[in-house]
Amino acid sequence: MNPLLDQLLEKGHVWQATQSPRPDTDRYSTGYPELDTGLGGWPKGALTELLLPHTGIGELRLCLPLLKQLSQSGQAIFWFDPPHIPYAPALARAGIQLSQLFVVHTKHPKDQLWGMDQALRSQACGLVLAWPDQPRPGDLRRLQLAAADGGSSAFIMRKESDTQQASPAALRLQLRPHPDGLSITILKRRGSWAGAEHVLRLPDPVTGQPIPSHPMPQDSPDTTPGTTVIQGPWAAEDNPVPNNPLQE
Amino acid sequence: MLWLYIHFPSLQLDHYQRAHTHPIPVALVDGQPPRVREANQEARQQGVSPEQSIHTAASLAPTLQLCPDDTALQEKLLSRLAQRCYHYAAHITLCPPDGLLLEVSTVLRLHGGLRPLYRQLAETFQKQAYQAWIAGGATPLAARLLARNHTALSDDPSTQWATLRNLPIQATDLPVGITDRLSRMGLRKIGQVMDLPPQEIAKRLGTDVTSYIHRLSGRQPDPQPAWSPPKHFEVHLDLLRELDTVTAILFPLQRLLQELADFLRQHQLATDTLHLNLEHRYDSTTRFQIRTGKQAHNTETFLQLCRLQLEHHILQAPVVRIQLRVDRWLARQPDATDLFGSTASQDSLQQALLDRLQARLGRKHIKRPNAVPDHRPEKAWQAGEAPVKFPHPPSQWPQRPLWFLDRPQPLLEAPQDWLSGPERLGGGWWDGQNILRDYYVARLTTGRIAWVFRQPQGGWFIHGWFA
Numbered sequence: 001m002n003p004l005l006d007q008l009l010e011k012g013h014v015w016q017a018t019q020s021p022r023p024d025t026d027r028y029s030t031g032y033p034e035l036d037t038g039l040g041g042w043p044k045g046a047l048t049e050l051l052l053p054h055t056g057i058g059e060l061r062l063c064l065p066l067l068k069q070l071s072q073s074g075q076a077i078f079w080f081d082p083p084h085i086p087y088a089p090a091l092a093r094a095g096i097q098l099s100q101l102f103v104v105h106t107k108h109p110k111d112q113l114w115g116m117d118q119a120l121r122s123q124a125c126g127l128v129l130a131w132p133d134q135p136r137p138g139d140l141r142r143l144q145l146a147a148a149d150g151g152s153s154a155f156i157m158r159k160e161s162d163t164q165q166a167s168p169a170a171l172r173l174q175l176r177p178h179p180d181g182l183s184i185t186i187l188k189r190r191g192s193w194a195g196a197e198h199v200l201r202l203p204d205p206v207t208g209q210p211i212p213s214h215p216m217p218q219d220s221p222d223t224t225p226g227t228t229v230i231q232g233p234w235a236a237e238d239n240p241v242p243n244n245p246l247q248e
Numbered sequence: 249m250l251w252l253y254i255h256f257p258s259l260q261l262d263h264y265q266r267a268h269t270h271p272i273p274v275a276l277v278d279g280q281p282p283r284v285r286e287a288n289q290e291a292r293q294q295g296v297s298p299e300q301s302i303h304t305a306a307s308l309a310p311t312l313q314l315c316p317d318d319t320a321l322q323e324k325l326l327s328r329l330a331q332r333c334y335h336y337a338a339h340i341t342l343c344p345p346d347g348l349l350l351e352v353s354t355v356l357r358l359h360g361g362l363r364p365l366y367r368q369l370a371e372t373f374q375k376q377a378y379q380a381w382i383a384g385g386a387t388p389l390a391a392r393l394l395a396r397n398h399t400a401l402s403d404d405p406s407t408q409w410a411t412l413r414n415l416p417i418q419a420t421d422l423p424v425g426i427t428d429r430l431s432r433m434g435l436r437k438i439g440q441v442m443d444l445p446p447q448e449i450a451k452r453l454g455t456d457v458t459s460y461i462h463r464l465s466g467r468q469p470d471p472q473p474a475w476s477p478p479k480h481f482e483v484h485l486d487l488l489r490e491l492d493t494v495t496a497i498l499f500p501l502q503r504l505l506q507e508l509a510d511f512l513r514q515h516q517l518a519t520d521t522l523h524l525n526l527e528h529r530y531d532s533t534t535r536f537q538i539r540t541g542k543q544a545h546n547t548e549t550f551l552q553l554c555r556l557q558l559e560h561h562i563l564q565a566p567v568v569r570i571q572l573r574v575d576r577w578l579a580r581q582p583d584a585t586d587l588f589g590s591t592a593s594q595d596s597l598q599q600a601l602l603d604r605l606q607a608r609l610g611r612k613h614i615k616r617p618n619a620v621p622d623h624r625p626e627k628a629w630q631a632g633e634a635p636v637k638f639p640h641p642p643s644q645w646p647q648r649p650l651w652f653l654d655r656p657q658p659l660l661e662a663p664q665d666w667l668s669g670p671e672r673l674g675g676g677w678w679d680g681q682n683i684l685r686d687y688y689v690a691r692l693t694t695g696r697i698a699w700v701f702r703q704p705q706g707g708w709f710i711h712g713w714f715a
Contacts, residue, residue, distance in 0.1 A: 056696045056713025060650040076598050087652035087712060088617040088629040092642040094650075103615045103631070104605060111609055118604055124597035177695025205647070205667075205689065205697050205714035 028153070031065020035184075035200055039171065042066055043190070045151040046170035047144045051187070053160045055083045055131075057177040061202045063155060064094050066127065071097035075126025078119045079103045080112055083131055100126075113139050120146035120154060128154040137166055144168045163187060250353040250362070252337070253391035254369065255381040256329070256346045257398075261288040263325055264315060266377045267485045267500035267570075273309045274488060277302055278317040285317055313488045319345055321486075327478070328507070332372055334477050335514050336365060341388075341472040347395070349388055349472060362403040376507075384408065388472055389464040393419055393438070412464075413439025422460060426453055438464075481511050481574040490529060490566035494558045497526070497567060502551055504572045509547040518543035518580040522550060523573040528565035536561075538607065542599045543578045549600075556607035624676055624683055625652065625711060646671070647689075649699040649712030656709035659700050663690035667697065689714065 027041030042048060052059055067077055077100055079086055092098055106112040112132060119125045120143060128147075132139075135156065147154050156169065163174060172187040181202030186195035256262070264274050265288065273291035275284045284305050287296040294309035306312055322345045330340050330348055336359065339351035352365060359365040362384055373380040381398045385391030386405055390412050397419050399411050415438045417427050430453075435441050441449070442465055450458040462468035485500045501524075512518060522538040538553050605614055615631035621638050622628050629652070669688030676682040685701040692698055699712035 054694065054696065056651050056698075056715040057694075058697075058715060060715040064650075074594060076601075082651075084651040084653055084713065085629070086617055087648055087650055088619040089642075089645055090648040090650045090652075091617070092619050093645045093648065095643070098616070098618055101617055102602070103617055104609065105613045105615075106609060107613075115605055115609060119601060122597055122601040124594060124601045179691075179695075205649075 028066055028069065030062075031069070032200060034198075038195065038198060039186070039189070040192075042153060043170040044153055045148050046190070047140065047147055047154050047156060047168065049156045049158055049167055049169040049172040051158050051160050051163055051172065051174045053176065055157070057175060058182045058202050059157060059175060060086075061205070062175070062182060062200070063129070064096075067091075068095045070126040071100040073126075074100065076100050076102060076124060077127045077129065078116075078125050080116055080119075080128065080130040081106055081132070082129070109133060109135075109139075113142070116143055116154065117146045120152045121150040123150045123152070125150075125152050128152060129157070130154065131157045137168065141168045144170070249351065249386065250356065250384055251386070251388045251391040252350040252352045252362075252365070252369075252382060252384050253343075253388070253395035254329075254333070254348045254350070254373075255383075255392075255395040255398075256326075256348075257379055257381060258286065258288060259322055259325055259346045259378070260315070260318065261286060262378045263321070264313070264486060264488050266503060267487045268489065269499060272313060272488050273311055274313045274315060275305055276317045277314050282314075315488075322346065327475075328483060329373075329376075329378065330475050331477050331511060331514075332376065332507075333369065335372075335510075336369060338474075339472070340475045342475050343392065347392065349391065351472070352384070362401070366401050376503075385412070387464060387466045388470050389421075389460075390466075392421075393464070413437060413442065417441060420460070420464075422457060426457055429453065481508060482571070483507055483573075484569060484571040486569050487567060490568055492563060492566040494561060494563065497558065497570065498551070498555060500570055501554060501572075502547065504570065505547045505550045505554070508550065508572060508574060509545060512545040512580070515577075516580050517577045518545040519574050519576055519578060520544065521574070521576045522554075523575075524554060525571040525573070526563070526567045527569035527571065528563075529568055530565060532565065534561070534564065539611065540603050542596070542603075543581065545580060549603075553603060553607045556604055560608060623673055624681070625673065625687075627676075627681070649697075649714045651713040651715045653711055653713075656701070656711045659698070659708040659710050661693055663698070663700070664693050665691040667691060670702075673701075687711070 026044040028044055029041050030036050030039065050059055050062075070077060072095070074097075079101065082103060086101065086103060088098055091101065104115055106115060109132065112130070116128050116130055119128050135158065140156070143154055143156075160174065167188070169188065170190040172189075174185040174187055176183045176185075178199050180199060182200045183197055184200055185197045188194055260276060261274050265272065271288075271290040273288065273294055273296065275287040275291050275296055277283060278285050282302050284296060284298055284300045284302065286298060287305075291305075291309055291312055294312070296305045296309050296312060300308075302314060306314070323342070326342050326344060326346070326348065330342055333340055333348060333350055337350040337352055337355050339354070341349040343349055352362070356362060356365070359368070366382055366384075369382060370380065381395050383391055383394035383399055383401055384403065385394050385408055390408065393415060394408065394412060397415055399415075402408050402411065417430050417436055417438060417440075420427065420438060422430075430436075430441060435444075442461055446458045446462070449461065459468060463470040483504050485504060487500065491497050491500075508522075520540045520543050524536040524538060526534045526536070528534065536554075536557055538550070538557055540549065540553060544550060602614065618630050618632055619638070619642070620628055620630050625648070628648075667689040669690075670686035671688075672684075672686050674682075674684040684704055687699060687701045690698055690700050697714035698710045699714065700708055700710050702708050
């Protein structure tokens with residue numbers, strides 16, 4: 001064969017389809033059949049990045065089947081610096097074993113990185129969910145190595161604005177809210193090509209029933225565009241922002 | 249009866265040296281004006297010798313550390329060393345300031361003779377960096393004299409007697425006046441004195457001397473009070489050179505932790521709390537409490553936790569003394585091993601990880617969210633471990649958001665869609681935290697689904713996100 005090509009192969013600069021990971025052994029099922037066919041599952045022992053415009057668009061519902069699967073098989077799930085409180089009643093209702101959840105709050109990015117590194121390497125933790133503030137590519141690289149070392153997975157939630165940054169993650173998904181669930185764009189996938197936008201139907205957060213047409217509370221703001229909002233703190237400009245009711 | 253006497257020729261000096269990796273010249277001083285009483289090898293090489301004034305000694309060895317001769321400290325050290333010996337012999341007597349007496353005839357068969365026991369003891373003290381001279385004798389005093397004069401160990405009684413009889417009379421514990429009178433009489437060896445008729449000695453030198461000789465030769469009983477080990481563990485190390493970095497503390501700390509691990513092994517105990525005190529130069533002390541989630545008993549676990557806790561600590565002042573105390577004991581539970589002898593179960597790995605995280609990040613920063621049977625949203629969860637019994641299985645609980653906001657945010661925009669509601673949640677008069685709110689689920693213009701509530705007095709707030 002061409003010596004130049006040999007050299008490139010030896011240095012690992014050329015990706016070979018034969019070396020791509022086996023989809024069945026080192027992947028977790030996502031719990032959504034259409035996502036499983038699209039992605040082949042969540043990578044095991046690797047970093048996954050989820051890029052979202054803001055928290056609360058459905059990123060947890062996306063991960064729920066995996067959380068349920070891991071916690072029920074007795075694997076610990078560590079949450080590093082979640083932006084809000086993971087609400088135990090809702091998690092328990094979704095079938096997650098609360099005894100396997102650990103929420104870690106760190107004061108410093110270094111502590112967070114260290115903690116995640118420890119958790120990923122320890123082989124005692126199935127999944128790390130983390131909300132880092134401005135992670136550097138070097139830090140992510142370290143986490144990727146730690147994940148590969150310990151065979152644990154990590155989900156890193158990042159801002160949408162980081163889409164253009166290079167990342168060593170095995171899988172990068174850009175999430176956007178969609179009326180039916182989530183719109184997912186594959187930005188990077190190890191061993192395969194980036195994909196097009198895809199809409200994933202998530203279970204309805206309320207009842208699983210079709211969304212009712214207009215169950216309007218009596219004094220709620222009018223939602224038809226163009227009409228004046230009569231009541232509610234958001235409407236009239238002279239209406240001051242109400243105080244936090246729990247602070248009184 | 250067979251007695252083993254262990255003499256520590258430089259107990260206090262060894263204690264000071266233990267905390268340091270490199271030899272440091274040290275001298276003990278006492279008296280008024282202060283004079284050198286004892287100097288370690290490093291100091292002697294630089295010319296320091298006993299009876300020198302401290303000025304001479306300090307000019308000979310500029311880096312010489314002078315320490316007061318501390319009898320209280322020596323006694324404490326002896327008690328600590330007795331704890332180490334307790335593993336080998338049951339009847340131990342402290343002989344302050346620098347000796348331990350062990351009754352070994354009852355344990356000889358257990359250890360397979362005097363020599364194997366001697367080897368084990370010697371190894372123990374060597375590991376602990378203490379010099380020890382060990383000798384055996386038929387009476388406590390005989391063993392003491394043989395050990396203090398650094399004679400070779402012998403398990404043959406006749407050789408022991410011959411060696412003892414050959415010792416100079418000055419080697420005994422008799423007062424200097426008496427030994428002087430004996431040597432003026434031409435009695436220079438212990439054997440010569442022992443051969444004399446006791447009545448004659450009593451007449452000339454007093455009954456104290458006869459009684460001493462009788463106890464030495466075994467003609468008079470010499471009962472020894474037995475020492476019993478304390479039920480708490482407290483060790484300390486005095487540092488000659490002040491340590492100002494945390495990494496420098498880890499070396500001496502390792503020695504203390506090794507002692508703790510040995511103590512725990514001997515008593516078949518384990519612990520989950522260590523108290524580590526770092527005493528600073530000006531009487532202030534930094535206290536650490538090191539906790540493990542699961543009981544532990546080996547040095548590596550303790551050291552790793554100490555390292556994690558200390559790593560982040562910035563020392564206020566240089567450390568002069570390290571103290572380690574344990575007063576919480578747990579019965580040791582054997583690690584469950586599987587068929588192939590592997591002990592690292594998922595559970596113990598998880599516990600080890602939690603210990604590490606808690607040691608570095610702080611115990612209160614790692615929480616386990618738990619559900620509580622209360623209908624008020626902010627009371628329905630807690631960060632605790634207590635498993636709570638619920639009247640219904642979780643699948644029958646009401647739908648709640650996955651993200652919960654600690655402080656409700658004011659709702660500043662008109663929602664796009666109303667998905668469900670109202671759900672009125674009220675009550676709480678019984679603990680003074682009364683609420684009355686109507687909850688709705690609404691989709692906002694950003695596409696997020698919020699859990700919003702309205703209070704009767706007005707005002708709309710977001711209390712969670714259906715993420």
